[in-house]
Each structure stands twice: as C-alpha cells, then as structure tokens.
Amino acid sequence: QVDCFRINGCRCWFFSHDHLDPHFHAKAAGQWEVRVFFLEEPPRLEVKFALARISSTRERQLRDMARIHRAALLEEWTRKVEVE
Numbered sequence: 001q002v003d004c005f006r007i008n009g010c011r012c013w014f015f016s017h018d019h020l021d022p023h024f025h026a027k028a029a030g031q032w033e034v035r036v037f038f039l040e041e042p043p044r045l046e047v048k049f050a051l052a053r054i055s056s057t058r059e060r061q062l063r064d065m066a067r068i069h070r071a072a073l074l075e076e077w078t079r080k081v082e083v084e
Contacts, residue, residue: 004072005065010058012036014080022077026062028054038066038073 002012002024012026020035025048027033032050036043043066045059066073 002073003076004069007058007061007065010062014077016081018081022074022081024066024073024077028052028058034062036062036066038070041067043067 002014005012007026010026010028012024014024021037022039023035023037023046025033026036031052032054033048034054035046035048037046043063045054045062047054
C-alpha cells in the first residue's frame with residue numbers, strides 16, 4: 001500500500017520484486033488498473049487493464065499526487081520493493 005497519500009475510491013500499492021522502473025499501481029475495483037511511473041515528468045500512466053475508461057479527473061489526480069509526493073514515493077519504493 002502507498003502510505004504517503006490516499007485517493008478516495010482508488011487503491012494504490014507497490015508490488016515487491018517488481019523490476020520495472022519505480023512506479024506504483026492504482027486501481028478502481030472492477031474498472032481499471034494502471035501503473036504510475038512517478039519519476040517521469042509528467043508522471044506516466046500505463047494501463048494494465050480497463051473495463052471502463054479512466055476519467056481525466058482521476059488521471060490528473062494520480063499525476064498530481066505522483067508529482068507532489070515524488071520524494072516520499074521514491075523512499076517507499078526503495079524500502080518496500082526488493083529489487084534483486
């Protein structure tokens with residue numbers, strides 16, 4: 001789970017042993033899941049699956065949170081994701 005921020009109606013978390021560039025996952029249950037690459041500018045969203053389109057408001061919210069909390073996200077990523 002991402003600890004440095006919360007978004008109502010959206011679950012955000014890290015996968016341990018995830019070997020991609022630093023990112024977190026965000027999901028609206030039964031609708032969509034994206035990866036948010038928070039070190040990129042602007043933060044990049046990559047759709048993992050989508051049964052419904054992610055709203056532009058939600059995309060903006062995820063990018064804004066990634067930008068605002070970039071340093072804390074990187075610290076969490078370093079601590080929680082064990083890259084071998």
